[in-house]
Amino acid sequence: MNQSASKANTASSNRIPPRNFEALRDHIAASQESLPKRLAQAARHALAHPDDIALGTAASIADAADVQPSTLVRLARHLGYDGFTDFQSVFRERLKNRASSYEERLQNIQKGITGDSYEGALLSGFLSAARQSIDSLSEAINPAEFARCVSVLADAEIIYIVARRRAYPLAALMSYSFGKLGIRNITIDSANGVDDEIVQMATQKDAAIACSFAPYAPATVEHAQALARAGVPLVGITDTALSPLSACATHWLEVSEHDFAGFRSLSASMALTMALPVAVAERRRLGT
Template sequence: MSQTPQDFSSLEERITSDYPSLSRRLQQTARFLLDNPQEVAFATVAQLAQQAGVTPSTLIRFSNSFGFSGFSEMQQLFRARLFDELPNYNERIHAVRTATGETPDSTQLLWEFADANQEALSQLPNRINSQHLERALDIFEKARAIHIMGARRSFVVASYMSYALHHIEKPAFLVNGLGGMYSEQVKAIDHEDALLVVSFAPYAQESRNVAEEAHRRGIPLVVITDSNLSPLVPLADVALLVHEAEVKSFRGLTASLCLTQTLAIALGMRQDKALDRQRSSDDAGNA
């Protein structure tokens, strides 16, 4: 049994290679999907079925034939393609409006983003492995200092983590690549320190380079990412997986910020508990 495609390129190759063996209706569906990837990324099953001249069940059957549990799972690969090819927000907005024929008002958008982020937050505790969370805190507690790196969209999460760590008086350094000096900043990380890298698909090359260098040097590495298939997972001592909300090809950061806030405050509580133990020990010694 062939493996389910994990990205758009793999899916495109599978559709092309399997095309001769598909039924006439599925061939018609394949042609439409590959000829109109932008529309497929955003439109509903009903809209796409009408445009392709097939029934909605045909689209679902097509996605099942390539190993997907449903059409929406396959549609995610088409959306991921646009994340890579349309990094500019104006281009992405135009793509959404062109594909759906819709221009939602601001209140409607606010409700959509609020609902999606609320759902992502409600799922977060069940998605995070509690043992991995404690292991990440063990690494941070032991570290002399914590270095944090997040490029592009992930920079928001990394900068907040740096801010929070400073407020619990944990030495923290933001690996920001100022002047293009990512490599030099990584070289400054001591083996008694720890590194946190935050990166989501399509995984910034700068983040991958920093994680690879840290792994090569044996620096304790915690990553916050979005999938076990992330290239950062094999490099990490601990990987915390976050599923963010997505509305019309725009992904949020609410769950990731919640996770970093949890890490910082939980670390602060550990530090405070350690201080209490130290005070009790000192008092006992002075008695």
């Protein structure tokens, strides 16, 4: 082993690894520049398919990620874990916590409230998470990148919107706003199961917006990747540089939402997706 590799391994072994999924995701995003190609590939797969990492074997996960099992071990050690099993435990803990019922979450909230008003404390917690989310977006948003996203969408003949699960309200809001502003748009969410055919109708003269956050809705990722392969300009709204959406988007905007007792806010994402349609309409009105 050469001296630089030895130093890298020593540094990794001395690092205290993240013990929850959110911290691990942020850690990987911060270290993406230093990750070798295969390790970055494995890391992207892990963040895009956290349930599979929690439940799979090293061999099955490596096969799905198109890497060798040894790559998973090297990734784990690079991030400071003892090995793949130690790395996998973070994903298993996330799955365990996610499996808790809404009733259990509410019970946990109640245990943490010492004042007289349960309802007031509950509202205060959600409002605080919303404020923190919006403040984080205000500090992190890149106005120039936002303007580039607006430009791509303003030039489109039709704007396709893709969002599922927790991100679906963003699609509903944007579709409503674009419609009210007279901007042609199609939400890829058919009741009769022809979403793939709708995706195939998009052309390079159109544009698309895809929204998804960890653990990333598979249908959203698949449709976003299909649109990108077809050469359709794609604007991604997601939570990290290692998101599968940021990997295939023409331009992307990062939104990191805070949570209260496990209930994650959508406040910053809603603010962003309210601004986008209005900015697109104004760009078209001004013709710039």
